[in-house]
Amino acid sequence: DAGITQSPRHKVTETGTPVTLRCHQTENHRYMYWYRQDPGHGLRLIHYSYGVKDTDKGEVSDGYSVSRSKTEDFLLTLESATSSQTSVYFCAISAWGREQPQHFGDGTRLSIL
Amino acid sequence: AQKITQTQPGMFVQEKEAVTLDCTYDTSDPSYGLFWYKQPSSGEMIFLIYQGSYDQQNATEGRYSLNFQKARKSANLVISASQLGDSAMYFCAMRAGETSGSRLTFGEGTQLTVNP
Numbered sequence: 345d346a347g348i349t350q351s352p353r354h355k356v357t358e359t360g361t362p363v364t365l366r367c368h369q370t371e372n373h374r375y376m377y378w379y380r381q382d383p384g385h386g387l388r389l390i391h392y393s394y395g396v397k398d399t400d401k402g403e404v405s406d407g408y409s410v411s412r413s414k415t416e417d418f419l420l421t422l423e424s425a426t427s428s429q430t431s432v433y434f435c436a437i438s439a440w441g442r443e444q445p446q447h448f449g450d451g452t453r454l455s456i457l
Numbered sequence: 458a459q460k461i462t463q464t465q466p467g468m469f470v471q472e473k474e475a476v477t478l479d480c481t482y483d484t485s486d487p488s489y490g491l492f493w494y495k496q497p498s499s500g501e502m503i504f505l506i507y508q509g510s511y512d513q514q515n516a517t518e519g520r521y522s523l524n525f526q527k528a529r530k531s532a533n534l535v536i537s538a539s540q541l542g543d544s545a546m547y548f549c550a551m552r553a554g555e556t557s558g559s560r561l562t563f564g565e566g567t568q569l570t571v572n573p
Contacts, residue, residue, distance in 0.1 A: 377560070386548060386563040387502075402560065434502060442490055442552065443509055446561055448502035 347371050350435050350449040358457055363422040365452050367435030369415075375438040376418040377446060378402075378410060380431040387434065393418055425456045459484045459553045461564035469570050470539045477524065478534040478567045480549035489553040491532040492561065493523070497545040505547075508532055536569075544571045 347370030357363055367376060375394055379387040379402075389402030391410040399410050407429060409421045422429055432453050436446040460483040470476040482491065493505040508516045508523045516523040524533040536543055546568050550561040 384565060386565040387550075387561075388563075389560050392560060432500070436502075442488070443507055445492055445504040445507060447504065448494075451500050 348435060348437055348447060348449040350433075350452050352452060353450065354453045356455045356457065357425055359426055360424050363425050363454065363456075365420045365433055365435075365454070367418045367420070367449060369418075369437045371437060371439070371447075372415060373437040373439050374415075375440070375446075376412065377436040377438070378408075378418065378420045379434045379436065380404065380429075381434060381451075382431050390420065390433075427456050430454060430456045459486075459489075459551055459562040461549050461551050461562055463549055463564035463567050465567045466565075467568045467570070469572060470536075472541060472571055472573050473538055475535060475537045476539055476569065478536070478547050478549075478569065480532045480534065480564060482530050482532060482549075482551050484551065484553040486553040489551055491523070491525070492550045492552070493521070493532075493534045494548045494550065495543075495545045496548065496566070497542075502548075506534070539571045541571050541573060544569060 349368045351366045377392040378390040381387050388404045390408050393399045393412045411419045432451050434451050435449040438444050438446045462481045489510045491508045495503045506516050506518045506521045508525045515525050520537045522535045546566045548566045549564045
């Protein structure tokens with residue numbers, strides 16, 4: 345299994361509070377991704393990174409920011425959480441190469457009350 | 458823009474029979490890759506199989522094979538000899554363009570139930 349650790353695995357918080365999710369990899373892969381999964385929407389890309397300090401927006405980036413100061417860590421921050429951001433969040437990593445699959449962490453279940 | 462369509466929200470199959478899960482895609486890029494993932498009820502995403510747009514043969518991985526019809530823009534997953542453990546959500550995804558680290562676009566998934 346790809347070495348990907350997401351933390352925390354579960355979190356309950358209140359509207360308006362900041363939340364940071366962490367993704368840590370031990371594979372030294374260049375590419376890292378954050379997705380959210382909601383019923384009826386499959387997985388939607390929030391942000392991704394193609395190197396240290398190199399990030400770009402995905403299709404649902406509003407309300408989220410990311411940072412990558414080290415190859416192994418990719419942080420997702422909800423600056424002021426809203427109930428619409430209640431979701432399951434997945435981190436993924438990928439090696440270089442068009443045929444390379446993305447490998448996923450186990451997910452973080454985030455509930456915002 | 459890329460789009461993946463999975464038209465079967467749910468599928469049922471008897472144990473030991475084969476099942477085909479449909480996936481159609483839309484892209485204007487001549488270079489792309491198609492991926493299938495399995496998500497059991499425990500929630501993890503498991504990579505199953507890959508097909509490149511220039512591959513001459515259909516991809517196979519154990520009991521999984523891909524029925525790739527480029528002209529029809531379809532990449533259906535075939536699971537042979539279904540097992541109870543195959544019950545899961547299955548997602549089709551596409552990576553388009555020459556950028557090797559480019560994003561995946563996912564379909565909405567098909568929930569497969571294998572009956573004993």
